[in-house]
Amino acid sequence: xxxxxxxxxxxxxxxxxxxxxxxxxxxxxxxxxxxxxxxxxxxxxxxxxxxxxxxxxxxxxxxxxxxxxxxxxxxxxxxxxxxxxxxxxxxxxxxxxxxxxxxxxxxxxxxxxxxxxxxxxxxxxxxxxxxxxxxxxxxxxxxxxxxxxxxxxxxxxxxxxxxxxxxxxxxxxxxxxxxxxxxxxxxxxx
Amino acid sequence: xxxxxxxxxxxxxxxxxxxxxxxxxxxxxxxxxxxxxxxxxxxxxxxxxxxxxxxxxxxxxxxxxxxxxxxxxxxxxxxxxxxxxxxxxxxxxxxxxxxxxxxxxxxxxxxxxxxxxxxxxxxxxxxxxxxxxxxxxxxxxxxxxxxxxxxxxxxxxxxxxxxxxxxxxxxxxxxxxxxxxxxxxxxxxxxxxxxxxxxxxxxxxxxxxxxxxxxxxxxxxxxxxxxxxxxxxxxxxxxxxxxxxxxxxxxxxxxxxxxxxxxxxxxxxxxxxxxxxxxxxxxxxxxxxxxxxxxxxxxxxxxxxxxxxxxxxxxxxxxxxxxxxxxxxxxxxxxxxxxxxxxxxxxxxxxxxxxxxxxxxxxxxxxxxxxxxxxxxxxxxxxxxxxxxxxxx
Numbered sequence: 001x002x003x004x005x006x007x008x009x010x011x012x013x014x015x016x017x018x019x020x021x022x023x024x025x026x027x028x029x030x031x032x033x034x035x036x037x038x039x040x041x042x043x044x045x046x047x048x049x050x051x052x053x054x055x056x057x058x059x060x061x062x063x064x065x066x067x068x069x070x071x072x073x074x075x076x077x078x079x080x081x082x083x084x085x086x087x088x089x090x091x092x093x094x095x096x097x098x099x100x101x102x103x104x105x106x107x108x109x110x111x112x113x114x115x116x117x118x119x120x121x122x123x124x125x126x127x128x129x130x131x132x133x134x135x136x137x138x139x140x141x142x143x144x145x146x147x148x149x150x151x152x153x154x155x156x157x158x159x160x161x162x163x164x165x166x167x168x169x170x171x172x173x174x175x176x177x178x179x180x181x182x183x184x185x186x187x188x189x190x
Numbered sequence: 191x192x193x194x195x196x197x198x199x200x201x202x203x204x205x206x207x208x209x210x211x212x213x214x215x216x217x218x219x220x221x222x223x224x225x226x227x228x229x230x231x232x233x234x235x236x237x238x239x240x241x242x243x244x245x246x247x248x249x250x251x252x253x254x255x256x257x258x259x260x261x262x263x264x265x266x267x268x269x270x271x272x273x274x275x276x277x278x279x280x281x282x283x284x285x286x287x288x289x290x291x292x293x294x295x296x297x298x299x300x301x302x303x304x305x306x307x308x309x310x311x312x313x314x315x316x317x318x319x320x321x322x323x324x325x326x327x328x329x330x331x332x333x334x335x336x337x338x339x340x341x342x343x344x345x346x347x348x349x350x351x352x353x354x355x356x357x358x359x360x361x362x363x364x365x366x367x368x369x370x371x372x373x374x375x376x377x378x379x380x381x382x383x384x385x386x387x388x389x390x391x392x393x394x395x396x397x398x399x400x401x402x403x404x405x406x407x408x409x410x411x412x413x414x415x416x417x418x419x420x421x422x423x424x425x426x427x428x429x430x431x432x433x434x435x436x437x438x439x440x441x442x443x444x445x446x447x448x449x450x451x452x453x454x455x456x457x458x459x460x461x462x463x464x465x466x467x468x469x470x471x472x473x474x475x476x477x478x479x480x481x482x483x484x485x486x487x488x489x490x491x492x493x494x495x496x497x498x499x500x501x502x503x504x505x506x507x508x509x510x511x512x513x514x515x516x517x518x519x520x521x522x523x524x525x526x527x528x529x530x531x532x533x534x535x536x537x538x539x540x541x542x543x544x545x546x547x548x549x550x551x552x553x554x555x556x557x558x559x560x561x562x563x564x565x566x567x568x569x570x571x572x573x574x575x576x577x578x579x580x581x582x583x
Contacts, residue, residue, distance in 0.1 A: 025366050029196040038365035041308060041548070060368075062464035064361050094232075185365045 002059050005150050006067045007050040010086050011076035013045055013130040016137030020076070021052035023141055024150075027159045028056045031151045038063045042071065049080055058152045072148050075099060076123075076136050087114040097143055097189070099136055104190075119147055121189040130180035138178055139185035146186050153186055192370040195206075199252035199330040199362040202369055203269075203295050203355070204229035206337035208239055209377040212293075213264035213384070213473065216244035216255030217326040218274060222307075223249070224363065226269035232464035237348040241267075249274040253281035259401045260352075263389030265341065267330045267444065268503025272299035275313045279320070285352045286321025287415055288400050292352045294322075295337070298460070299359035300547045308548020309359040310334060311460065313513040321415055323353040323422055324489040326459045331369050332486075333357040335439055339370070341381055342429040347423040356459040358511075360548065375434050405472045419490045426487055437469035443492035445484040446499060448474060455500060455537075457526060459485045462544065462551045472543065480560050493529030500530060503537045505563035509579075511545045519576050538566045544579040555580055 007024070011017025018039040025037025034057040042048075053067045071094040075086050078100040087096060095117035098107060104118040111118065123139040131138070145156045161179055168174040197205070202379070203226050207215075217227035233239045244259075246252045252268050259268040270278065274298060285292060285417075300310035313322060323344060327333035336355050344353040357363055390399060403411055423443070430441040448470050449455070458465050463484040473480040483499055486491075495580050500506055510520025519526060523541030530539060542559065544551050559579065 022366050026196065029368055034368050035196060036365060036367050038360070041364065062329075063468045063553060064358075064365075064461040064464045065550050068552065085296045 002057065004055065004057040004061075004135060005072070005148060006070045007072045007074065007144065007148065008067050008070040008090075009054075009058070009074045009076065010080050010084060011050055011052070011137075011185070012080070013048045013050050015076050016135060017050055017074075017076045018052045020074075020137035020141045021054050024054050024144065025056070026157055027145075028054075028150055030159045031155050033058060033150070040066060049084055050068065066125050070094065072097065074140055074144050076140055077094040077179070078102075078107070081110040085112055087111050090114060092114065092116045095119055095148055096139070096145055097121065098159075099140060119143065119189055121185060123185070126181055126188055127182050130184055131177040138181045142182040142185035143189040146189055157182060191373060193373065194368065195371050196366055196368045198364050198366050199205040199327070199333045199357045200297070200364065202223040202330040202334035203231065204339055204546050205371055206234070206334050207241075207267060209338065209372070209374050210267075210341065211239045211378070212241050212267040213244045214244065214256075214259040214266045215268060216252050216259065216266070217248070217268050218252045218270070218330065219245045219248045222270065222272045222274040222299070223252075224269045224271050224295065226295050226297075231268075240370075249277040249397050249405075250281060253278035253285065256292050257281060257285045257288065257290055260285070260292040261288065261389065262391045262478055263386050265345075265384040267294070269295035269297070271313065272307065272313050273302055275317060276301055279317070282317055282320040282322060282352075283561065284400060287411060289349050289350040289415070289418065290352055291341065292526045293337075293344060293353050294352065295516065296354045296356045297359045297363045298356050306547040307359070309461070309511070310537050310548065311356075311362050311512040312512070314356050315352055315514070317354070318489060318521060320487060321351065323349075323351055323419070323487075325353065325355055325487055327355075327357045328461055328463045328484060329362055330365070330367050331439075333362065333440065334369060334371065335433065335437070336486075338377055338381065339429050339433050339441070339509040340483060341384070342432075343422060343425050344422075345384060345386075346425045346429075347387065349418050349425050351415070351418050351422065356460075357502050361461040370439075372437055373552045378391060378475065380433065380436060405551045422490050423473070423492065430550075441486060443485070443495055444499070445486065447482040447484065449481040449499065449502075450481065451479055451506045452502065452551050453479040453485060454560050455481045455506045456509060456556070456559065457483045457485060457496070457500075458523065459488065459522060462509065462511070465551055465553055466556050469560065472553070473557060473560055478560060478564060488522070491525055491529075493525060494528055494533065496560050497529040497533035497535055500535055500537060501533070503535075505528075505538045505566040506540070507563055508541045509544050510541060513546060515560055517576070521574070538563075540566070540573055541576045543577070549580055551580065557581050
């Protein structure tokens with residue numbers, strides 16, 4: 001039986017939701033999966049709502065449409081809950097992950113009656129404690145890996161370490177902060 | 191040995207271009223061009239290739255410079271998209287009629303009106319009569335494979351025509367997917383060295399390029415150009431065969447998916463074909479004899495071959511991602527229906543507009559189209575010859 005996981009990201013231009021979606025595709029590929037990671041392109045600008053998608057499968061992926069019935073939804077900016085129907089089509093046996101300081105119960109009224117699991121993470125807190133700067137995509141990436149189980153956590157961390165080391169070869173301090181952020185996010189998602 | 195990797199369609203073109211190592215790339219290095227010139231200039235800066243990059247001030251200049259360098263005897267590449275291709279228009283025809291086998295990466299995006307940047311075939315479809323070869327891709331893998339075959343086809347002495355390697359804007363150009371790359375050395379060998387017979391810098395053979403040709407000569411030149419296009423059919427298949435022997439991946443004018451006993455058939459080009467394949471699989475499980483023909487080569491147009499491949503079909507939907515405002519169908523629909531008429535095909539046929547300005551096409555919409563075709567077999571009066579898919583009415 002073919003196993004396909006579909007993830008939809010909601011964020012605002014400049015928050016790195018697209019980068020996070022592509023990074024997730026990247027680590028899933030490295031653990032031997034077939035992947036597709038793509039943003040929905042429009043007139044992008046800082047702060048405008050953006051959507052990005054991931055398909056992760058054990059068999060080749062051919063479909064090229066957007067994702068309308070995702071298994072998981074990631075909301076990188078909770079202010080989007082007021083303007084976008086983020087749970088549209090989200091599977092009941094799936095889950096939504098929201099970046100917020102509040103708890104899940106407080107957000108439920110904004111989720112259009114979604115009956116599935118609701119996870120939250122305070123990405124800002126994670127970032128400030130580890131990176132000293134607010135890059136929400138790093139903790140969100142770790143949190144969705146944990147919730148979706150698309151890659152085992154240990155494998156995820158070792159692959160991220162490898163790719164970040166390569167990417168920031170000249171800035172080892174960046175690697176350290178990012179790894180701390182990823183590890184803390186795995187603990188902080190609830 | 192293939193190398194498993196993951197990258198976007200544009201990045202895949204970058205890898206192919208690195209393996210080809212063309213002599214010259216004139217390109218307009220900002221929007222509406224693609225990421226491809228950026229990748230190439232990075233590879234040049236890193237010493238991976240020794241291509242001469244010429245940043246020009248417009249797409250019209252990009253194509254003019256590409257013509258000049260190709261005429262001088264250098265293997266030349268450029269890249270563009272959408273209105274950038276439109277600005278090259280005048281020179282496209284000159285490049286083709288001068289029989290200059292340069293290659294261009296085209297990331298298919300709509301021509302403006304209303305302003306839009308998303309996937310559509312209207313840019314390269316508008317250039318379909320310019321005398322360029324055109325090859326389309328379903329995904330990053332195909333655009334990579336097509337790029338590597340491009341010069342072998344274009345530079346063949348029986349062809350000598352410029353070639354567009356097309357892919358769907360954003361849908362494949364910017365989507366990261368897994369891919370199998372070839373090793374560098376066999377590809378360098380496969381592509382080979384460019385050794386033109388006649389070129390401007392050949393000192394023992396002074397020649398004029400692009401001279402005025404009045405009516406006693408011009409028609410013969412055009413006929414010769416058309417002959418190059420006709421010869422390209424044979425060459426495309428030969429090159430594909432040779433490529434398959436190295437890579438194991440086979441290509442033709444088109445791909446037939448579940449066509450053996452297919453009664454209801456979609457004919458399409460580009461990324462939507464992947465979506466259609468998933469729909470075909472689901473319908474086959476329900477016992478519906480669905481099939482797909484994915485057109486890879488649009489210029490030259492394999493009309494006769496396509497019509498023959500459709501002989502067993504009872505109802506056919508031809509899918510166009512470009513409007514031509516003829517009120518009689520899009521480019522693929524019009525050309526294929528003409529070929530089917532000549533071949534005396536008996537299938538009911540309909541021409542559908544989909545995916546304009548990046549409008550999504552889903553598996554469920556595709557299944558509905560097949561449902562319409564099934565109904566059309568018994569009730570041909572239901573056939574609406576030309577309509578839009580996914581339109582908000």
